[in-house]
Amino acid sequence: MKIIHDKAKCIGCGSCVVICPKFFEMAEDGKAHLKGSKFDAKTEIEELEVEDLGCAQEAVEVCPVQVIKITK
Numbered sequence: 169m170k171i172i173h174d175k176a177k178c179i180g181c182g183s184c185v186v187i188c189p190k191f192f193e194m195a196e197d198g199k200a201h202l203k204g205s206k207f208d209a210k211t212e213i214e215e216l217e218v219e220d221l222g223c224a225q226e227a228v229e230v231c232p233v234q235v236i237k238i239t240k
């Protein structure tokens with residue numbers, strides 16, 4: 169499974185960091201950062217392969233602008 173964070177559209181509200189610190193932290197640019205992810209500078213999308221989603225589903229649900237997604 170893969171967690172995807174569309175950083176370009178992240179508004180930096182911090183909700184994902186509060187609910188899911190295992191995967192998310194705030195970056196110096198004021199937006200969330202998906203820890204350990206691969207970042208595509210062109211699309212500004214972060215992707216992380218995971219075996220266990222843990223709190224990631226909650227992060228998807230809490231994001232007010234729906235920029236966190238999970239693919240299977």
Ligand code: SF4
Nearest residue numbers: 178179181182184231
């Ligand atoms: S919840 Fe969504 S908008 Fe808020 S910091 Fe996380 S990814 Fe960005």
